[in-house]
Amino acid sequence: MTPVLKPLAEQAILITGASSGIGLVTARMAAARGAKVMLVSRDADALVRIVREITEGGGVADFATADVGDLRDLQRAATKTVERFGRIDTWVNAAGVAIYAKLVDTPMDEHERLLRTNYLGAVHGCLVAVEHLQRKGGALITIGSIVSDIPSPGMGAYAATKHAVKGYVDSLRIEIVGDRLPISVTLIKPAGIDTPIAEHAANHLDGAALLPPPVYAPELVAEAILDAAQHPRRDVTVGGTGRAQVLAAQHFPTLLDRLGPALLPWLRDPKKPATRQNNLEAPFDGGRERSHDQHGRAVSVYETAGRHRVAAATTVGAALGLAALAWLRPRGGKR
Numbered sequence: 001m002t003p004v005l006k007p008l009a010e011q012a013i014l015i016t017g018a019s020s021g022i023g024l025v026t027a028r029m030a031a032a033r034g035a036k037v038m039l040v041s042r043d044a045d046a047l048v049r050i051v052r053e054i055t056e057g058g059g060v061a062d063f064a065t066a067d068v069g070d071l072r073d074l075q076r077a078a079t080k081t082v083e084r085f086g087r088i089d090t091w092v093n094a095a096g097v098a099i100y101a102k103l104v105d106t107p108m109d110e111h112e113r114l115l116r117t118n119y120l121g122a123v124h125g126c127l128v129a130v131e132h133l134q135r136k137g138g139a140l141i142t143i144g145s146i147v148s149d150i151p152s153p154g155m156g157a158y159a160a161t162k163h164a165v166k167g168y169v170d171s172l173r174i175e176i177v178g179d180r181l182p183i184s185v186t187l188i189k190p191a192g193i194d195t196p197i198a199e200h201a202a203n204h205l206d207g208a209a210l211l212p213p214p215v216y217a218p219e220l221v222a223e224a225i226l227d228a229a230q231h232p233r234r235d236v237t238v239g240g241t242g243r244a245q246v247l248a249a250q251h252f253p254t255l256l257d258r259l260g261p262a263l264l265p266w267l268r269d270p271k272k273p274a275t276r277q278n279n280l281e282a283p284f285d286g287g288r289e290r291s292h293d294q295h296g297r298a299v300s301v302y303e304t305a306g307r308h309r310v311a312a313a314t315t316v317g318a319a320l321g322l323a324a325l326a327w328l329r330p331r332g333g334k335r
Contacts, residue, residue: 003137003184005089005230009034012085013229014078016068016125017095019046019286021195022143026092026222031059033226038081038088039063040074041095046286060085068095068121069113074128082132090229091129093122093142097280098197100267101204103156110202111157113280118161119168126172130183137182139229142169143221144189146242150249152212153260154205154267173234184232190221191242194290200279205264208272211291212263214241218289 013030017023018039031037031054039047039061047063054061064080066073081088097117099110122142129140147159148166166187173185193216198209216239224236237243249256268274277284 001180001182003139003182003232005137005139005184005232008226008230011089011229012036012038012081012087013090013092014038014040014081014088014129015092015094016040016066016074016077016121017093017143018063019043019050019283020200020288021094021197022190022193022218022221022225023092023094024050024287025218025289026094026225027061028054029219029222030226030229031061032057036060036085037062038077038084040066040068040077041283041286042067043283043286046283049287068093068124069116071124071127074124078128078132087136088129088132088138090139090141091125091133092225092229093125093129093140094225095121095125096143096197097278098155098158098201099204099280100155100198100201100209101157102154105204106157107202107204110280114157115161115164117280118158119164122165123168126169130172130176130181133183134181139184139186139232141186141188141225141228143225144169144187146189146191146237146239146246148187148189149246151256151260154264155212184228186228186233187235188221188224188228189235189237189242191216191237191239191245193218193221193238196285196288196291199275199291200285201275202278202280203274205268205274207268207270208274210267210269213266214239216242 008030013035015023015027015037018027019041027037027039039050041047042065044065051061051063062084064077066077068074078088095117097114099106099114126140133140142165144165145162148162152159169185169187176183176185192212192214195218198211201209203209221238224238228236
């Protein structure tokens with residue numbers, strides 16, 4: 001069954017991980033465009049401030065405090081959304097945490113917490129979303145990463161969770177299609193995005209953790225999410241350079257094995273101390289969209305072309321047509 005998705009202004013959207021980064025940017029953007037938004041995260045204090053800001057600006061929003069690692073928390077958040085807005089039209093799994101460390105140096109308790117948030121949090125979100133969306137249809141959108149497709153030395157545990165999320169979402173999509181449920185299932189795979197995730201990560205490297213370059217603005221991911229909320233998309237990569245990295249890694253894996261260690265210095269700044277606090281177990285420093293120091297690119301031609309295939313095809317076709325005319329034009333006044 002082909003999902004029929006509503007215009008954004010007619011939707012009620014639940015977003016996990018909504019107190020910072022991509023989730024926060026998406027929540028603000030959705031509310032500004034007329035959607036009713038339920039913001040979900042562990043950080044109640046940040047959520048109170050953000051919801052107040054949205055409503056004072058004329059938007060419609062509410063919040064539910066939940067740990068995505070707890071299925072019952074997300075069930076309660078979904079129930080509150082239905083009670084408040086009457087339904088859920090789009091569910092966005094945007095919660096995530098990170099660890100910067102070589103795999104052999106990754107503490108097992110941190111590794112387990114990472115899995116509980118990034119992988120089981122997405123699983124719990126999908127299960128609750130399908131329960132609600134299967135009745136009247138809607139969009140189920142999950143944030144993966146370009147490291148859903150490639151390894152990432154220095155962030156190996158994080159990459160493993162994103163690989164797991166991709167495997168789960170892709171398998172769930174097949175089952176949903178097979179069961180003819182009116183749900184659009186999308187996996188968004190951003191490259192490095194200018195959010196506080198590195199500053200909030202558990203960091204065991206020498207120096208401050210950095211976002212993997214190149215870094216893009218979070219609004220690009222939010223635009224991809226809101227596009228998928230209105231138009232069925234299978235998967236979307238945000239960041240053309242990131243897509244090129246994936247293609248290179250897939251076609252030249254042995255070369256990546258050899259060159260991979262050279263990527264580690266790009267993940268840290270030895271001139272600055274590593275942060276001592278992280279958000280694996282408890283939230284802190286909520287309410288921020290971006291990192292303090294790194295700045296994201298505001299444009300991704302690859303992602304924009306993916307969202308506007310007709311326009312992209314027209315542009316390419318026009319360019320090819322102009323090139324053909326130039327080639328066929330008489331040279332020196334002769335045919």
